[in-house]
Amino acid sequence: MLLQVITSTTREGRFSERVAPWVMDRLGQRDDFEVELLDLRDHPLPFFDGDAPAKTGRDYADDAVVRFGRVVDRADGYVFLTAEYNHGYPAVLKNALDSTFVEWRRKPVSFVGWGNTGGARAIEQLRAVAVEFEMAPLRHAVHVLPDVMRAIFGSEHPGDLAHFSSLEPRLAMLADDLTWWMRALATARAADG
Numbered sequence: 001m002l003l004q005v006i007t008s009t010t011r012e013g014r015f016s017e018r019v020a021p022w023v024m025d026r027l028g029q030r031d032d033f034e035v036e037l038l039d040l041r042d043h044p045l046p047f048f049d050g051d052a053p054a055k056t057g058r059d060y061a062d063d064a065v066v067r068f069g070r071v072v073d074r075a076d077g078y079v080f081l082t083a084e085y086n087h088g089y090p091a092v093l094k095n096a097l098d099s100t101f102v103e104w105r106r107k108p109v110s111f112v113g114w115g116n117t118g119g120a121r122a123i124e125q126l127r128a129v130a131v132e133f134e135m136a137p138l139r140h141a142v143h144v145l146p147d148v149m150r151a152i153f154g155s156e157h158p159g160d161l162a163h164f165s166s167l168e169p170r171l172a173m174l175a176d177d178l179t180w181w182m183r184a185l186a187t188a189r190a191a192d193g
């Protein structure tokens, strides 16, 4: 099974640069799935203005969207790494989602968020969006709160993964839950042919 960790912030100096190495390191130590990072910086997509991908399937006009869709297609489940921008999730992620559709269907998604409420408001919105994509959004998520963020910003060693130590049990729970759902839905998709 393949789990993709999707970095949804692309701006210079992004905090996701701190979160992604921790998530990748810990999930990479597990033997129940493979994990790969999908950084939206590596997939600059045009601002969506075409026909609804829910109707067109994988027939995309833009080569960058074709390439992105092929990458997303390979995964059995996802972890969205999300900031909170004005109480929502990043527009770059919404644009990537709106540009595609069938690739996400019937696969689980969980979330790691950060900010004043640990990205909780952005994550709640993403759960609702995920339902529209016929995904299975999971209950378990990791919320990186300001105490952890401040410790990292003020640290001489901001890349030290130990900054996230209080969140290790939450990430482990997220991974256990994702494993169950990835297995269940991969089996069901395979039975569909």
Ligand SMILES: Cc1cc2nc3c(=O)[nH]c(=O)nc-3n(C[C@H](O)[C@H](O)[C@H](O)COP(=O)(O)O)c2cc1C
Pocket: 009, 010, 011, 013, 014, 015, 016, 017, 083, 084, 085, 086, 087, 088, 114, 115, 116, 117, 118, 119
């Ligand atoms: C445009 C913008 C809007 C923001 N709005 C919120 C917000 O609504 N809630 C929050 O907790 N943090 C907010 N912040 C602060 C972010 O939590 C903080 O900048 C975080 O580092 C953003 O993630 P990033 O660095 O990966 O882009 C905002 C930041 C930006 C740049």
